[in-house]
Amino acid sequence: MSSYVGTGILTRxxxxxxxxxxxxxxxxxxxxxxxxxxxxxxxxxxxxxxxxAAEAINGNPAVVALYGPILDVRSIGELSMTKMTxxxxxxxxxxxxxxxxxxxxxxxxSGRLELVAGTAVGRNAPxxxxxxxxxxxxxxxxxxxxxASIGGGLDVSGSLAFGVTWTGIGLVTTGLTLAACQLSxxxxxxxxxxxxxxxxxxxxxxxxxxxxxxxSWISPFGWNTRFxxxxxxxxxxxxxxxxxxxxxxxxxxxxxSRRDLGSGVLAARPGRATGSRQLSDAISLSxxxxxxxxxxxxxxxxxxxIVFGAIAPGVSGLLETENAQEIIxxxxxxxxxxxxxxxxxxxxxxxxxxxxxxxxxGHAGGDEADGRTEAVLATATSRSRWFAATTVVAFGGVLWLxxxxxxxxxxxxxxxxxxxxxxxxKIIPAALVWAAPAWLVVALATALFAVRRSWTxxxxxxxxxxxxxxxxGELLDxxxxxxxxxxxxxxxxxxxxxxxxxxxxxxxxxxxxVSAFGWWRFSRRDIG
Amino acid sequence: xxxxxxxxxxxxxxxxxxxxxxxxALDGLDLGVAPGEVHGFLGPNGAGKSTTIRVLxxxxxxxxxxxxxxxxxxxxxxxxxHRRLAYVPGDVSIWPNLxxxxxxxxxxxxxxxxxxxSRRSELIERFDLDPTKRGRAYSKGNRxxxxxxxxxxxxxxxxxxxxxxxxxxxxMEQIFNDCLGEHKARGATVLLSSHIxxxxxxxxxxxxxxxxxxxxxxxxxxxxxxxxxSKITAVLDGRVPDLSGAxxxxxxxxxxxxxxxxxxxxxxxVLAALxxxxxxxxxxxxxxxxxxxxxAYRQQPVKVGA
Numbered sequence: 029m030s031s032y033v034g035t036g037i038l039t040r041x042x043x044x045x046x047x048x049x050x051x052x053x054x055x056x057x058x059x060x061x062x063x064x065x066x067x068x069x070x071x072x073x074x075x076x077x078x079x080x081a082a083e084a085i086n087g088n089p090a091v092v093a094l095y096g097p098i099l100d101v102r103s104i105g106e107l108s109m110t111k112m113t114x115x116x117x118x119x120x121x122x123x124x125x126x127x128x129x130x131x132x133x134x135x136x137x138s139g140r141l142e143l144v145a146g147t148a149v150g151r152n153a154p155x156x157x158x159x160x161x162x163x164x165x166x167x168x169x170x171x172x173x174x175x176a177s178i179g180g181g182l183d184v185s186g187s188l189a190f191g192v193t194w195t196g197i198g199l200v201t202t203g204l205t206l207a208a209c210q211l212s213x214x215x216x217x218x219x220x221x222x223x224x225x226x227x228x229x230x231x232x233x234x235x236x237x238x239x240x241x242x243x244s245w246i247s248p249f250g251w252n253t254r255f256x257x258x259x260x261x262x263x264x265x266x267x268x269x270x271x272x273x274x275x276x277x278x279x280x281x282x283x284x285s286r287r288d289l290g291s292g293v294l295a296a297r298p299g300r301a302t303g304s305r306q307l308s309d310a311i312s313l314s315x316x317x318x319x320x321x322x323x324x325x326x327x328x329x330x331x332x333x334i335v336f337g338a339i340a341p342g343v344s345g346l347l348e349t350e351n352a353q354e355i356i357x358x359x360x361x362x363x364x365x366x367x368x369x370x371x372x373x374x375x376x377x378x379x380x381x382x383x384x385x386x387x388x389x390g391h392a393g394g395d396e397a398d399g400r401t402e403a404v405l406a407t408a409t410s411r412s413r414w415f416a417a418t419t420v421v422a423f424g425g426v427l428w429l430x431x432x433x434x435x436x437x438x439x440x441x442x443x444x445x446x447x448x449x450x451x452x453x454k455i456i457p458a459a460l461v462w463a464a465p466a467w468l469v470v471a472l473a474t475a476l477f478a479v480r481r482s483w484t485x486x487x488x489x490x491x492x493x494x495x496x497x498x499x500x501g502e503l504l505d506x507x508x509x510x511x512x513x514x515x516x517x518x519x520x521x522x523x524x525x526x527x528x529x530x531x532x533x534x535x536x537x538x539x540x541x542v543s544a545f546g547w548w549r550f551s552r553r554d555i556g
Numbered sequence: 557x558x559x560x561x562x563x564x565x566x567x568x569x570x571x572x573x574x575x576x577x578x579x580x581a582l583d584g585l586d587l588g589v590a591p592g593e594v595h596g597f598l599g600p601n602g603a604g605k606s607t608t609i610r611v612l613x614x615x616x617x618x619x620x621x622x623x624x625x626x627x628x629x630x631x632x633x634x635x636x637x638h639r640r641l642a643y644v645p646g647d648v649s650i651w652p653n654l655x656x657x658x659x660x661x662x663x664x665x666x667x668x669x670x671x672x673x674s675r676r677s678e679l680i681e682r683f684d685l686d687p688t689k690r691g692r693a694y695s696k697g698n699r700x701x702x703x704x705x706x707x708x709x710x711x712x713x714x715x716x717x718x719x720x721x722x723x724x725x726x727x728m729e730q731i732f733n734d735c736l737g738e739h740k741a742r743g744a745t746v747l748l749s750s751h752i753x754x755x756x757x758x759x760x761x762x763x764x765x766x767x768x769x770x771x772x773x774x775x776x777x778x779x780x781x782x783x784x785x786s787k788i789t790a791v792l793d794g795r796v797p798d799l800s801g802a803x804x805x806x807x808x809x810x811x812x813x814x815x816x817x818x819x820x821x822x823x824x825x826v827l828a829a830l831x832x833x834x835x836x837x838x839x840x841x842x843x844x845x846x847x848x849x850x851x852a853y854r855q856q857p858v859k860v861g862a
Binding site: 137213214298299301302303304307309310316317320398400404405408554555 | 616643
């Protein structure tokens with residue numbers, strides 16, 4: 029067992045490095061679970077209303093595709109956790125992907141793992157410590173999900189079984205990420221492969237839930253529903269989660285033992301021997317570096333647009349309670365409901381696309397830390413040009429991704445048949461208005477990077493805070509002034525709302541001023 | 557700002573001070589690099605070599621003193637200066653998803669030159685680099701080659717090389733020396749920062765030795781040597797005369813053999829005394845650069861933790 033020597037010290041170091049991101053992430057997920065559990069009794073006051081809502085969910089294939097079906101329409105737990113059972117476990121999975129990749133392939137790509145491998149640390153210790161850390165986190169995630177659910181008023185045994193499904197997803201994702209991280213020498217490519225695998229598993233389940241159920245049994249996301257946490261839990265299914273996790277980890281271990289440190293199972297394709305004429309300045313370099321990521325994001329946003337565009341027209345069937353009917357009519361009938369869903373989806377898209385921009389800015393910070401910025405600035409490239417190369421891709425990317433989302437929402441809407449009264453023609457503008465708050469957040473993050481390179485990472489707090497305010501602010505009935513901290517609450521909710529230019533222009537104006545400050549500061553500070 | 561200093565130097569640094577918080581990285585540094593010379597820039601790790609170079613490249617803003625490159629201010633006229641120079645950092649980092657060939661061409665284009673009309677292909681062959689590999693797949697030595705090829709491929713007026721041979725094998729070091737010689741022959745000015753003294757001794761016309769952010773020695777190797785002790789060893793016919801006196805150090809006598817180090821002004825006296833006693837063999841070795849270097853560091857106690 030000498031190949032596992034050092035697992036303990038590496039695990040402690042990993043936990044130390046994750047001491048902020050892991051607790052914050054788990055806490056946010058637990059808050060979401062709590063909010064969902066606590067909100068249900070006020071949304072649906074009687075058993076009959078709950079029954080109608082559950083049947084409405086099952087009767088809408090688009091919603092089932094997104095959230096999974098409700099197996100027992102009388103179960104208050106299943107109805108409360110509609111979104112939490114499948115969709116939100118994706119966010120739990122993302123945390124595991126981020127951390128496992130961070131401690132394996134990223135360490136390897138940076139060469140730090142080589143440094144560690146040269147010490148009295150066994151060959152299998154780095155991977156095994158990632159497994160240990162991830163298992164601990166998965167269990168904690170399940171425990172906190174269960175506690176939050178109990179705290180929100182749901183029954184204890186159901187909540188515990190529900191927590192088990194969260195732990196299960198964490199374990200399977202651990203194996204999946206470890207296996208994917210053996211395939212390519214590039215940490216970015218490995219991340220894209222895990223993301224693709226998770227997307228395929230999610231789609232398999234979606235198709236399975238609306239047509240051929242056996243497909244759902246292939247996907248761990250399908251298991252979450254079929255675990256029957258809130259009725260008679262199928263405890264034997266723990267074996268499915270653990271078994272597939274162990275299998276994937278064993279595959280990863282086998283792949284690892286057959287490759288060299290720093291390489292991937294899939295050999296990298298050779299690149300061009302000479303540079304293209306187009307790759308000649310800072311801006312073309314920045315576009316080239318982020319090309320792959322922008323394409324992946326565009327495909328994801330297009331898929332999201334199509335799916336939600338197709339779901340939106342049927343959404344008014346979901347809410348047939350008296351309260352809801354009142355809301356529907358206030359919103360302007362089924363068309364208004366569809367518009368409201370589009371607006372809600374776009375408000376989250378507006379936060380999501382900021383992540384692309386922050387990755388671009390983070391990359392600029394990495395370039396500076398590693399000395400690539402130095403190499404560029406030692407050529408005839410001015411600081412302004414280098415700064416522009418980063419900001420053009422960050423700001424332009426945000427607008428582009430919103431445009432893609434809008435276009436594909438509109439197409440999806442058209443395919444599904446927009447209900448009467450829906451503002452189909454305003455869907456693309458409805459997507460673009462979110463550029464204003466997104467730019468403001470990106471501008472602030474840029475300014476952080478411009479003031480001090482080490483502050484770049486702080487920028488991630490901004491979209492996280494906006495997301496939390498958007499998601500739980502109204503559920504938890506937080507005060508108005510608090511909600512208004514987030515620029516996302518200032519945006520007119522198109523397509524049904526009137527286009528009000530004032531907040532958009534104000535936010536864009538602030539973004540311009542903040543970016544100009546960033547440029548001014550970046551031109552004057554020390555590089556390195 | 558200070559008026560641009562009217563001087564014949566390509567690089568002219570006077571009284572340069574740069575602090576990072578409470579740390580004084582450069583503490584009144586002077587450095588002059590004349591046109592067409594290879595100037596060795598010596599100092600141990602942490603002496604301030606890279607900080608000086610970063611100030612000269614306009615990456616860092618200095619606190620006081622003056623610095624000019626081509627008579628221009630490196631902070632304000634960075635782009636103008638950089639069109640005429642090529643820089644090789646000591647620790648080269650390249651884009652992981654760009655091939656070596658793409659990176660070389662990109663850097664050449666960013667300096668405003670055309671890679672297709674450069675010596676890039678010839679250099680790739682000489683340095684034995686596979687240009688199709690992705691950046692992440694290169695070893696340290698190969699990353700260094702990428703930066704060296706990009707720098708040597710065109711004809712910049714000034715080459716700024718910060719420990720350029722770190723990670724290169726002896727074969728590649730030889731090719732580096734050849735390339736540097738070619739650029740020197742066409743009249744390029746070179747600032748060569750290094751702590752590999754044999755390399756500097758072989759290539760440099762003049763050297764500046766820095767310590768704790770300050771120049772402690774500067775001049776041609778010959779002139780520096782002339783100021784330093786020579787090492788004398790001799791075997792005599794008869795008894796060894798008493799050599800001790802002002803300017804003679806490390807005296808050791810075994811039988812008829814004697815060795816000592818002698819300061820320049822004491823040299824005639826020592827030689828006369830030895831010749832008077834009858835010399836069987838006599839060697840006088842001028843101080844190597846290594847000795848000059850170590851000497852410069854022995855003069856005053858080095859500050860702990862500086």
